[in-house]
Amino acid sequence: MEPLRGDESSxxxxxxxxxxxxxxxxxxxxxxxxxxxxxxxVAWSAEGQRVAAGGSAATITADGPDRFDHVRRAGEALFAGRAVESDLPRAARPRLFGGFAFHEGDKDEGESPWDGFPDAQFVLPAVQVVRTDDGSTWVVATATGPSAGTEAEARLDEWVDRVEGLEDTLPEDGPGIERRTFTPDDAGWRRQVEAAVERIRRGTLRKVVLAGALTVDLRDELSVPSVYERLSDTYPDCFRFLVAPEGGGHFFGATPERLISRDGRTVRTEALAGSTGRGDTPEEDEWLASELQDSEKDRHEHDLVVEAIKSQLSPYATSISTGDRTVRRLATVQHLQTPVTAELAEDDHVLSLVEALHPTPAVGGLPPDEALETIKDAEAFDRGWYASPVGWFDAEGDGTFAVAIRSAVATERRVTLFAGNGIVSDSDPDREWDEVQLKYRPVLDALE
Structure with missing residues (x-):
């Protein structure tokens, strides 16, 4: 059977x-x-819902500093012409899935794992399989153009037949890793962190998030769906995502960090900053969590993020509230976390909020402009879509976006993983290196 191409368009x-x-x-x-x-x-798994989608009924692509606004306006125009079956559950109704690059405009010259990833791209899937939070599963087909209804019906029939006959044949084991290359290496990382700490101590820079890249060459062929399933099994409480554009690699991950969710005029986000490892015993785990909660360095870093998020949301909100600071425990790492809820003054689109919040101090720094300049000066690789907003939005301007950390981009038998740490005035390079290694573990474990 010929693969579905959809009604692809920019x-x-x-x-x-x-x-x-x-x-x-x-x-x-x-x-x-x-x-x-x-x-x-594309694939998206979060809060009891799972989506696997492919083909394009329509594609929105944007580059440059106006990419958030362009995607929002194009999405609103596209959704103005929708005709949706009223009995579809909300999770199965048309959504645009995609994301943005961390930096706009700047691209590495020559070969890059980010070839095929523009500054922004969102896809209205031609077909998607959706599992809702009540456990029901739907096959959904979408088409555009004068004969959209007839094409959507035919596409639905085709894909219902295809998916109902599929068995679970994914490989159980990862492809294995032959070689690892760090950018920068440990010595380069130390120089990078020491330079950032010196810059913080002598100037207005308060915090900067520096990242590293780990490139791994694989022993066997990579099955991205299999890796995605392993991430979903190990990190069911995280946002799992996959974006594979027409001409690029596969960008995927399992991130604990929500950037923003909008449902009407209610928005939710959280501050996630400050981290430590997991213990080998429950007692060691509790001790590490207590050390994290008592750490002046980590509390300071976390409080900077909380205050920055509240400041970024305040122009849009009539009220902002924060919950208790707790420890968020994942399979390999623990984080300080504070939930933030706001009520909007107007019906602002979720992408307006995404633009206002990106990058949060948890992946950028403070002040934002100086931190971004420091990142560009210090990092020896292109972040691409790492630490960027990925997610979805719908016709009502609602949506959910996560911060694409704990992530990697895969091309054939090579995968590049990314991880970063917040650097403040009393950061220790060796400790920061160790924490970054912990943040590679989610994807590494799924590959090994």
Whole structure:
């Protein structure tokens, strides 16, 4: 059977008819479906919902400093022409999935794992398989154009037949790792951190998040759906994502950090900063958590993030509240976390909030402009979409975006992982190096 290509296009604001059809199905192996779907491919798993989607009914691409606004306007124009079956659950209705680059405009010259990833790209999937939080599973087909309804019906019939016949055939083991290359190496990292600490102590820079890259060459062929499933099994409480554009690699990860969720005028986010490892015993685990909560350095770093998020949201909100600071425990690392909730004064689109919050001090620094300049000066690689906003938005301007940390980009038998740490005036390079290694573990464990 020929792979589905969809009605691929680069969308400018215009009048486009969208038709969406869906049908509930039973017993679908989502991981196997993900491997069958055509490019561009996206996957999203969070808060009890899972989406595996492929093909493009429409694509929005943007570059440059206005990329957030361009995507928002193009999305609003696209959704203005939708015709959706009313009995579809909300999670199965049309959404645009995608994300943004961390920096706009700057690209490494020559070969890069980020080839094919523009400054922003969002896809209205031609077909998606959605598992909702009530446990039901839906196959959803979308088409655009004058005969959108007929095409969506035919596409739905085709893909219901395909997915219902699939069995779970994903490899159980990872591909294995032959070689690892750090950028920078440990000595280079030490110089990078020491230079940042000196810059903080002598100037206005208060915090900067420096990242490293770990490139691994694989022993066997990579099954991205299999790695994605292993991440989902190990990190069920994280946001799991996959973005694979038509002509690029696979960007995937399991991030604990929400950037923003908008549902009407209620928005949710959280500060996630300050980290330590997990213990080998419950007693050691508790001791490490207590040390984290008592650490002046980590509390300072965390409080900077909380105050910055509140400041970034304040122009949009009538009220902002924070919950208790707690320890968020993941498989390999523990973080300080504070939930933040706000009520909007107006019906601001989720992408307006994404633009206001990106980058948070948890992945950029303070003051933002000086931190970004420090990152560009210090880091010896292109961040691409690492630590960037990835997620979805819908016709109402609602949506959820996560911060794409604990992530990697894969091309053939090579995977580049990314991890970073917040650097403040009393940061120790050796400790920061050790913490960065912990943050590589989620993807490394899924590959090994």
């Amino acid at each position: 969308v400018e604001p215009d009048e486009t008819t969208i038709a969406t059809r869906g049908r509930e199905v039973d017993g679908v192996a989502l991981g196997t479906v993900l491997g069958e779907l055509p490019r561009p491919t």
